[in-house]
Amino acid sequence: MDFSVDDTTAELAGLVREIGERLVTDESLRELDARFGPGTEFGGTDRETARFHARFWDELVRAGVPAALAPERLGGAGLGVEGEALVLRELGRVLAPVPLSPAIRASHLLAATGLTDLAAAVAEGREIAAVADGSSPEVDWAPVADLVLRADGDGLRVADLGSIRVERTVPVDFSCAGVVTGDFGDPAPLPEGAAAFDALRRRVHLAAYQWGVLEAALERTAAYATTRHQFGRPIGSFQAVAARLADGMIDVDAVRLSTLRAAYELDACSDHPGPAARDAVASAHFWACDAGHRLAHSAVHIHGGVGLDRSEPAHRYFLAAKAAEFRLGGATRQLLDLGDVLTTEGDPWEYSA
Incomplete structure (x- = not known):
């Protein structure tokens, strides 16, 4: 793709x-x-x-x-x-x-x-x-x-x-x-599928925003790990810290790829979202929630007490990542949506381009 x-x-x-x-x-x-x-x-x-x-x-x-x-x-x-x-x-x-x-x-x-x-x-x-x-x-x-x-x-x-x-x-x-x-008044007619397409578009927007939040949070955390020293060396050189940062890179990449796949599937369905689009959006949301939870906590833990200090920017990224997770309904909700598509439609990507 x-x-x-x-x-x-x-x-x-x-x-x-x-x-x-x-x-x-x-x-x-x-x-x-x-x-x-x-x-x-x-x-x-x-x-x-x-x-x-x-x-x-x-x-x-x-x-x-x-x-x-x-x-x-x-x-x-x-x-x-x-x-x-x-x-x-x-x-x-x-x-x-x-x-x-x-x-x-x-x-x-x-x-x-x-x-x-x-x-x-x-x-x-x-x-x-x-x-x-x-x-x-x-x-x-x-x-x-x-x-x-x-x-x-x-x-x-x-x-x-x-x-x-x-x-x-x-x-x-x-x-x-x-x-x-x-009172919202009487409805104006929408083309068939437009409301469903808009609901999926919103979810892709939320996942994309979360992608940016996590990407920047990881960059800031990695930079902090090179300047914060303990025992005479930067904390980023410690294996446990380096491993969490490496896992964060994998998580950000998963959010990136799944979000772009969801956007691609929506663009390909011509305002009539089918199972491939719904499947892709649920997958993107799963990664945005699951990876968002992990990386938000990693950023705070690596920053230490500074991560929760309101005078520092790190806490805003934690709150933004958690808020996106909640708005998306949580990782379990996305797996249930994904399972519903697979159960009722089969694997919609089996013959996908």
Whole structure:
């Protein structure tokens, strides 16, 4: 299977990395923690107190990143779910708290229902969208959103702030989320398979973000192991520490390969996800959860007490990895999904390219 990246996708991902590394610094994340973080999570209810990196989001919008990942009928670059995954990975590397994933999903869902003007407003950053996950009342990014979408078998429902109420919640990583109640209105018809495709797209986005989180956490931990000395030598030279770092490399690679495979299968199924796509997404989620748990704990253990010190960045990677694990439903949940596909459909990859 060819996971090579075309020049357009590579340039877009590189642009996001450059902007992210310049703007989403440890200092800027500390400032967000002071707004909505440990000890301040109930200090306000408006957008100004949300854990939302507005400057980075504005730069992404100005650079045309959400628009490039929008549907081609809206002027998007046609990079597919694989391109989206590579960009989401860059957000995970810097722990960027911006609503890019719901912007991508909302623009595709709105365009599929024919609401092209609203889809364009979301893709161009003039409106911030949040997308509900099935029937769950908690919706990521709802506290800062201008509209909230809910897609299911009946169609797409779109609610604005005038018809719903959002009560902020406190996820383990202090990310932006809230419980949404109120009237979503009548559904607009969606093409067959669109809601199922969106649910899988969301899961690939989460796995891709986790890939970036784990990759950066491993890099930071390896760097720390070369500078922290005990008994007159760097701790990275100790066999037990080196072995955990080596295992971490294998875990990151497993998340990378399984996430790219899931994105590839979604791009190949033309908006009608079959067993191969569902199987690939469940596999990617298993690795994102299982590897995420292992590597998050390895990073904290190798950092020692510094790993839990709020003045240091390591603890944010631990919280982000654990939050992604919880959002994905845990490794056992993914194995159950995978087993269900294998039981009912057989091995969908037996004749896969």
